[in-house]
Amino acid sequence: MDRLGLRQQLQNYRTPYEEESAFIADFSELTHDPLGYKREQLEGHFTASAWIVNKSRTHTLLTLHRKLGRWLQLGGHADGNENLIEVALKEAEEESGLTSLELVDSTIFDLDKHIIPERPHVKEHFHFDVRYLFEADINEPLIISDESVSLAWITFDSVVDMIGYNPSILRMLEKTSKSEILL
Template sequence: MDRENLKCLFENYRTPFEEEKAMVPGFLELLDDPDAFKRERKAGHFTASAWIVNKRRTHALLTLHRKLQRWLQLGGHADGNENLLEVALTEAREESGLQSIRLVDKSIFDLDRHVIPANDKEERHFHYDVRFLIEAEMDEPLIISPESKDLAWVGFDLTAELVGFNDSVLRMLEKTSKSEILL
């Protein structure tokens, strides 16, 4: 996946969520910046995430993020890699220990632009997160990475409460629940 392919994915991306539709122009604008995939771009940069679900679509794998202290999907910085699908798959493996993950679709599953608060190492900035739908088996052992405090397969019925009603996670949950890709 190169910048041209990513541009095509952004331009053809469709979502029923108005707040998500409104983000697409910003993603396209960022794509024109030569440093868009580098965390050194202080205003904001691309990240990639994996929305990992079980085959039956009853659970999602979430991580308790060490720095943010919130339950989230797995993902991370592109660190110069312009292939965001590859970044999402790599982050999924590194942050979970899962090896038997399966990409459901090469299309973008979700987009989210969110603020990362300032901390000791960096100022406040934005993540332009491109998310992909991934499947995994719930019986495979999990390995907690240094970036996480915990990992858990969370039932869809408990996700909203656990994530603190995080709109972007709830949006992915709703998309998964309504998905035609059941098996």
């Protein structure tokens, strides 16, 4: 899926979450900017994430992000790749070592626009994160990458205790619980 496919998905994307729907127009606008897929776009750029759950939908895989010091879903920069599903899959494989990842649906699972704090040599900027739902084998060994301090399969019931208050992760957790009903 290229930027035209993403633009079409964004036009069709509906969410009952006000905080998520508030920035759909910003995501659509960014698809028109060829630099929007590159981290050189200093105001903000696309990233892609994999919300990974086990097949029985009782656990999610989270990483303790080395630079941010927070538990998050796996993902990263598009680095020029307009196919954000490919980006999410590549980042998840690199950051976890998993080979059993399966895309549940090629449509957008979640969107989040969030600020990345300033660091040496990188000014404060926005990540326009497009998230996709993946399933994986919870028994497959994990390999921690340089980007993580730790990786863990967290039970849905323990996510809040592990991450504290992170509305975008809580939203994805809620969506996963709702989608389980539909399966």
